[in-house]
Amino acid sequence: MSLPLLPDRTCGACVECCRAIPLDLPELAKPTGELCAYCVEAAGCSVHAIRPNTCRVWFCLWRVVELSDDWRPDRSGVIVRPDGIEDGVITLYVIRPSDFLASPDFFATVAGWIAEGVEVALSIPGPVGTYPARAVVTDWLRPAVEAGDPAAFLGRVLRSLDKLAEHDFQPDGVVARYAVA
Ligand code: SF4
Ligand code: SF4
Structure with missing residues (x-):
């Protein structure tokens, strides 16, 4: 997938997608989370000029839409995934819990998406x-959004994450292979 990027935004010290996203290509395979x-x-790709095409076209939505700097995945602990966006679904991949989930910014942004009719996972x-665990939580979060209640919203987010943590995580079967040359 290739989405138009914000012109003045760079990844900076963030390398989270190089860890979180699985790759299973002839020249580069790495398990999810490696x-x-x-x-x-904090520096980025050491094979940048010859990196696989998948790496050239994959960007999180922080590079695409006007989210604040606090949303940068290495700061927020949240990768806003690009897949699903054409179908009106935004997936928040919480790579680690952080105080950002309790921030007014996180509440206002996600509440705004839900109010606009976007599905949130x-x-x-x-x-x-x-493989990661994932669930669409729009209807679960909606009462807190409609009540304008950040505390209730955070409680529902955290309960969702606790529930996802009980998931029976299945092996992705990817064997590491590093042959970019
Ligand atoms: S090849 Fe470069 S861009 Fe691709 S996952 Fe590895 S470090 Fe990241
Ligand atoms: S997760 Fe987003 S901001 Fe971070 S390195 Fe990947 S594309 Fe850049």
Whole structure:
């Protein structure tokens, strides 16, 4: 998928997609949650000029839509996934719990999406090498959104994440292969 990027936004020190997103290509395969061996923490891709096409076209929605700087995934702990957006679904991939989930920014943004009719899903990673868990939570969050109640909203988000953590995470079957040359 290739979405138009915001012109003045760069990934900076964030490398979260190089860890969170699985790759299973002839030249590069890495299990879900394994930091790509070509990635230098806080610096980025060491094979940038010859990186696979998948890496060239995959960007989280923080690079695409006007979300605040606090939403950058390494700061927020939330990757806003691009897949599903054409179908009106936004998936918030919570790679680690953080205070950002309790912020007015997070509440106002997600509440705004739901109020506009966007479906919202929450997702969390399992152990390295397993598929993540994911559930659409729009209707579960809606009462707190309609009440304009950030505390109730946070409570529902956290209960959703706790429920997802009980998921039976299945192996993704990807065997690491680093052959970009
Ligand atoms: S090849 Fe580069 S861009 Fe692709 S996952 Fe590895 S470090 Fe990230
Ligand atoms: S998760 Fe988003 S901001 Fe972070 S490196 Fe990937 S595309 Fe850039």
